[in-house]
Amino acid sequence: MYSLLPNLRVIEAAAFVAGPTGGLYLAQMGATVIRIDQIGGGPDFKRWPLSAAGDSLYWEGLNKGKQSIQIDLARAAGRELAVALATAPGDDAGLFLTNFPVEGFLSHANLAARRPDIITARIMGWADGKPALDYTVNAAVGVPDMTGPVDGTRPVNAVLPAWDLLGGAWAAFAMVSALHRRRATGEGAEIRVPLSDLAATSLSHLGFAAEALLHGDRGRLGNDLFGAFGRDFVTACGARLYLVAITPKQWRGLVAALGLGEAVAGVATGTAADFTADEGARFTHRALLFPLFEAAMAARTLAELGPALDAAGVTWGPYQTLGQAVREDARLFTHNPQFQTIAHPSGLTYPAAGPAASLAGEARGAVRAAPDLGADTDAILADVLGLDSGAIGRLHDAGLVA
Amino acid sequence: MYSLLPNLRVIEAAAFVAGPTGGLYLAQMGATVIRIDQIGGGPDFKRWPLSAAGDSLYWEGLNKGKQSIQIDLARAAGRELAVALATAPGDDAGLFLTNFPVEGFLSHANLAARRPDIITARIMGWADGKPALDYTVNAAVGVPDMTGPVDGTRPVNAVLPAWDLLGGAWAAFAMVSALHRRRATGEGAEIRVPLSDLAATSLSHLGFAAEALLHGDRGRLGNDLFGAFGRDFVTACGARLYLVAITPKQWRGLVAALGLGEAVAGVATGTAADFTADEGARFTHRALLFPLFEAAMAARTLAELGPALDAAGVTWGPYQTLGQAVREDARLFTHNPQFQTIAHPSGLTYPAAGPAASLAGEARGAVRAAPDLGADTDAILADVLGLDSGAIGRLHDAGLVA
Numbered sequence: 001m002y003s004l005l006p007n008l009r010v011i012e013a014a015a016f017v018a019g020p021t022g023g024l025y026l027a028q029m030g031a032t033v034i035r036i037d038q039i040g041g042g043p044d045f046k047r048w049p050l051s052a053a054g055d056s057l058y059w060e061g062l063n064k065g066k067q068s069i070q071i072d073l074a075r076a077a078g079r080e081l082a083v084a085l086a087t088a089p090g091d092d093a094g095l096f097l098t099n100f101p102v103e104g105f106l107s108h109a110n111l112a113a114r115r116p117d118i119i120t121a122r123i124m125g126w127a128d129g130k131p132a133l134d135y136t137v138n139a140a141v142g143v144p145d146m147t148g149p150v151d152g153t154r155p156v157n158a159v160l161p162a163w164d165l166l167g168g169a170w171a172a173f174a175m176v177s178a179l180h181r182r183r184a185t186g187e188g189a190e191i192r193v194p195l196s197d198l199a200a201t202s203l204s205h206l207g208f209a210a211e212a213l214l215h216g217d218r219g220r221l222g223n224d225l226f227g228a229f230g231r232d233f234v235t236a237c238g239a240r241l242y243l244v245a246i247t248p249k250q251w252r253g254l255v256a257a258l259g260l261g262e263a264v265a266g267v268a269t270g271t272a273a274d275f276t277a278d279e280g281a282r283f284t285h286r287a288l289l290f291p292l293f294e295a296a297m298a299a300r301t302l303a304e305l306g307p308a309l310d311a312a313g314v315t316w317g318p319y320q321t322l323g324q325a326v327r328e329d330a331r332l333f334t335h336n337p338q339f340q341t342i343a344h345p346s347g348l349t350y351p352a353a354g355p356a357a358s359l360a361g362e363a364r365g366a367v368r369a370a371p372d373l374g375a376d377t378d379a380i381l382a383d384v385l386g387l388d389s390g391a392i393g394r395l396h397d398a399g400l401v402a
Numbered sequence: 403m404y405s406l407l408p409n410l411r412v413i414e415a416a417a418f419v420a421g422p423t424g425g426l427y428l429a430q431m432g433a434t435v436i437r438i439d440q441i442g443g444g445p446d447f448k449r450w451p452l453s454a455a456g457d458s459l460y461w462e463g464l465n466k467g468k469q470s471i472q473i474d475l476a477r478a479a480g481r482e483l484a485v486a487l488a489t490a491p492g493d494d495a496g497l498f499l500t501n502f503p504v505e506g507f508l509s510h511a512n513l514a515a516r517r518p519d520i521i522t523a524r525i526m527g528w529a530d531g532k533p534a535l536d537y538t539v540n541a542a543v544g545v546p547d548m549t550g551p552v553d554g555t556r557p558v559n560a561v562l563p564a565w566d567l568l569g570g571a572w573a574a575f576a577m578v579s580a581l582h583r584r585r586a587t588g589e590g591a592e593i594r595v596p597l598s599d600l601a602a603t604s605l606s607h608l609g610f611a612a613e614a615l616l617h618g619d620r621g622r623l624g625n626d627l628f629g630a631f632g633r634d635f636v637t638a639c640g641a642r643l644y645l646v647a648i649t650p651k652q653w654r655g656l657v658a659a660l661g662l663g664e665a666v667a668g669v670a671t672g673t674a675a676d677f678t679a680d681e682g683a684r685f686t687h688r689a690l691l692f693p694l695f696e697a698a699m700a701a702r703t704l705a706e707l708g709p710a711l712d713a714a715g716v717t718w719g720p721y722q723t724l725g726q727a728v729r730e731d732a733r734l735f736t737h738n739p740q741f742q743t744i745a746h747p748s749g750l751t752y753p754a755a756g757p758a759a760s761l762a763g764e765a766r767g768a769v770r771a772a773p774d775l776g777a778d779t780d781a782i783l784a785d786v787l788g789l790d791s792g793a794i795g796r797l798h799d800a801g802l803v804a
Contacts (some may be wrong), residue, residue, distance in 0.1 A: 003583070004576070004579040004580050004582060004583045004591070005579055005582055005583075006583075016648075017608065021607065024607060025572075025575060029575075029576070029579045030579075043648070043649045044648075046681075046682070047629060047630075047648075047681070048628055048629025048630070048681075048682050048685065049609045049610070049612070049613035049617070049620075049628075049629065050629075050682065051616065052616070056609070057609035057612040057613055057616070058608060058609035059609075060609075061606060061607045061608055061609040061612065062607055062608070062609075064607070108762065121759075125717070126733060127733070127738070127740075127760070128733065130712075131652075131715065131716075131717040132717060132719065133646055133648070133717055135627060135632055135644050135646055135719075136644050136646060136717055136718060136719030137719065139634070139643075139644040139719045139720065139721045139722070140719045140720060140721075140722055140727060140731065140734060141722070141724060141727055141734060142721075142722055142723045142724030142725070142726070142727055143561055143562055143724075144625075144721060145721060145722075145723045145724070146561045146724070147549070147550075147558065147560065147561050148549075148550050148551075148558050149550075149554075149556075149558070152551075154551070154625070154634070155625070155634060155642065155721050156549065156550050156551070156558060156625070157624075157625040157634070157644070158549065158560060158562070158564075159545055159548045159549050159623075159628075160545055160560070160564055160604075161608075162560075162562055162564035162567065162568070165564070165568050165604055166564070166567050166568055166571055166758075167758075169568055169571030169572055169575055170427075170571055170758050170759050171759070172575045173427060173431075173571055173574045173575035173578060174406070174431070174759045176575065176578045176579050176582065177406040177407055177431045177432075177578050178406050178761075179582070180406060180407055180578065180581070180582070181405070181406045181407075181408075189406070189761050189764075190761065190762040190763060191759050191760070191761060191762075192759065192760045192761075192762055193758065193759045194758075194760075196733060196734060197738070197740055197755075197758050197759075197760070198758045199734070200727075200734045200735060200738055200740060200741075200755060201740055201755035201756070201757070201758040202562075202567055202758070203724065204463060204741070204753070204754055204755035205423065205426060205463045205464055205466070205755065206419070206460060206463055206464070206563075207451045207458070207459035207460035207461075207462075207463040207464075208451070208724060209724065209728050209735065209753075209755075210451070210459040210463065210750075210752050210754075211451035211459055212723075212724040212725040212727075212728045213725075213728045213729065213752055213753075214453065214454070214459070214750070214752065215451070215454075216725050217723045217724060217725040218451075218724075221561075222559075223546075223556070223557070223558070223559040225537060226450055226451075226561075227449060227450025227451065227452075228449075228450070230537060232541070232556070232557060232559070240557065241541075242537050242538050242541040242559070244535055244537055244538060246418075246445070246446075246449075246535070247445045250533075278448075279448070279449070279450075280448070280450050280452065283450065310532075313533065314533075315527070315533040315534060315535055315538055316538060317534065317537075317538030317539065317541045317542045318541065318542065319541045319542075319544075319546060319547065319557050320541070320542055320543070320544055320547075321544045321547045321614075321619045322543060322544030322545075322547070322548070322605065322610060322611065322614040322619060322620075323544070323614040323615075323618050323619040324544070325542060325543055325544055325602075325614075326611050326614045326615045327615065329542065331528060331529065331530065331598060332542060332543060332598060332601070332602045333602060333611065336529070336599070336602055338529075338599050338602060338603055339602075339606070348612075348616070350612050350615055350616065351606070351611075351615075352606055352612075353602060353603035353606035353607065353611075354603070355603070356568075356569075356572050356595065356599050356600045356603040356604070357523075357572050357573070357576045357593050357594065357595045357599075358529070358593070358594045358595075358596075358599070359580075359591055359592065359593060359594075360510065360592040360593075360594055361592060362591075
């Protein structure tokens with residue numbers, strides 16, 4: 001972790017991917033992130049993937065470096081504690097991240113009544129409050145209908161919850177942005193981050209939505225890169241690579257590395273296309289170009305190709321399974337300084353990652369594990385709410401905290 | 403756009419998706435984002451999708467609400483102008499976003515020599531500076547090998563550049579966070595956001611990497627949701643829906659809405675599983691459960707199912723193509739207040755989106771179009787660099803700006 005946000009205190013009451021991801025990103029940049037956990041764990045405390053002993057690798061991945069207080073949120077007095085934590089005073093506090101419903105005891109209005117300058121960020125499904133998850137939003141915006149083999153008839157769902165991850169980053173970004181305003185004007189903010197709007201706005205920003213409106217649906221392209229040159233190819237030794245060339249420089253490098261200058265020039269003459277200057281022409285005429293590259297790749301081994309492609313500055317990558325990558329890929333996992341091998345709440349010791357962004361020239365700091373549930377309950381009650389040991393003991397006795 | 407960052411001035415020299423996305427997010431939260439464009443447009447100015455006239459819907463989607471100055475970056479005097487802009491004084495300036503190479507005239511060291519407290523954010527491919535794109539990184543971390551039909555043998559690439567989008571959000575988040583530190587301590591920061599680290603860290607946070615390390619590769623699951631209940635199903639009228647049930651409440655609602663209580667109880671008895679309490683059991687025994695849901699869905703039309711699923715609080719979504727969604731879906735596109743119909747640099751008028759996050763109770767403000775290339779050249783030279791009209795005229799005469 002880094003210390004860009006060293007004094008910030010964020011209260012998180014969140015499950016599923018997006019909310020905890022936002023809290024994780026804030027913690028990785030130095031904020032103190034306090035998770036309010038239902039006693040015994042919230043709805044995602046046992047989410048798959050699990051360890052052999054049944055502990056959630058997912059939960060302990062998403063909650064690294066946070067603190068945990070266990071509260072019985074089913075009882076009014078427990079809910080009051082949660083509200084008190086979220087609204088506790090301090091210039092660097094009053095930041096609340098959640099996926100609890102818009103209405104209810106953790107509503108913005110309810111919290112703002114206690115602390116008018118509070119900044120809340122709420123991950124939502126649909127913007128109108130109806131339930132949605134990454135998978136259902138993705139189905140609704142048509143990404144599965146664009147994914148997979150050209151002749152496929154069944155939509156292909158994404159394995160990666162991209163809207164969730166983006167939602168976490170957006171929540172973190174919007175919260176620290178709102179804090180800039182609060183420091184200038186004293187105003188709080190109610191930030192809402194619906195997965196449905198993340199999807200719709202992203203497809204607008206990328207031009208996908210305008211394209212669909214103006215030209216109709218793109219259809220499935222298999223692994224072909226839309227609008228330039230890119231696809232998977234198989235080498236003589238059976239390795240599969242993704243080759244891509246978008247800029248003129250990338251294209252020239254690729255054609256030269258594979259010795260295809262003459263053959264590509266022939267296609268260019270036949271089609272009156274300028275493949276170097278016009279990246280789109282490489283897509284338009286890919287049925288003519290791809291066979292040349294298939295043959296060139298099939299005639300070379302990965303051992304020959306790798307250095308040649310690198311020397312030519314080609315953008316390419318081998319396909320690996322994640323298992324291969326985590327065990328063998330030095331740049332991604334085994335020697336990536338992002339990763340530190342630490343002990344987790346599951347009792348297992350394995351490598352875990354720090355923040356995606358690096359601050360060059362600054363110490364990365366330790367990657368800290370997720371907390372045990374309630375690991376910080378007493379300290380939080382004392383430090384944030386100012387309770388003495390007697391009051392804390394009574395909360396334990398009443399079963400309100402653990 | 404909102405005004406959380408009203409006085410910020412960010413200089414952007416970036417192409418491809420991630421860098422411009424980060425600048426877009428900053429602009430949407432109120433920053434003034436000045437794009438340095440190569441005269442005639444940088445490497446992605448004509449990227450697909452295109453309008454019928456050949457203008458890039460992609461470029462004008464990603465650069466909404468920014469200003470543009472055209473500079474000849476191939477000449478030393480043009481490069482000097484770019485450095486001067488990035489390092490121009492001001493407490494709310496000195497923020498530079500780029501995907502230019504780590505070394506070179508826009509290196510952090512070069513800029514910090516001019517303005518020691520500059521905050522740079524640099525989107526990269528591999529963390530070591532080697533080229534990579536979303537597609538090649540994705541191939542390397544194994545996502546395409548987990549995607550697609552169970553019996554598929556060819557990897558299935560993602561259509562959505564998730565690492566790029568996440569990189570944009572991370573760059574924006576990290577820049578705004580670094581500005582908090584600079585305001586407190588005066589320190590600048592060199593932020594590096596490699597796509598390779600975005601992928602590796604995300605798969606760590608989600609537990610995928612630990613799972614692969616501890617248990618090996620997950621393999622392809624088709625459209626089955628890993629670790630709980632979820633899949634696509636087809637109705638009597640031929641509609642395809644994604645149904646998902648993760649929490650006990652979602653599961654109870656789904657089973658009740660489809661009248662499957664007794665049948666599911668039978669499977670539970672036969673397998674000794676508690677499908678309500680143990681979401682993972684729904685995945686483990688999905689070969690027994692899915693046929694019940696297939697039959698129930700095939701016996702009902704969407705018109706019957708939709709209200710019943712909604713009433714039971716089920717999380718579900720219809721599959722649509724993006725074309726259907728942009729033309730017909732009120733919540734996502736046609737009546738989504740995120741979208742405003744505006745004129746774009748292509749000359750076309752179509753709906754475009756504001757920020758993914760909403761500030762409840764605050765005016766959304768206008769969605770502003772992308773600039774024409776060089777639309778703000780003279781104003782920027784005057785306002786940021788303090789040049790008089792004579793000096794600006796000489797730069798034009800020399801072909802250094804346009």
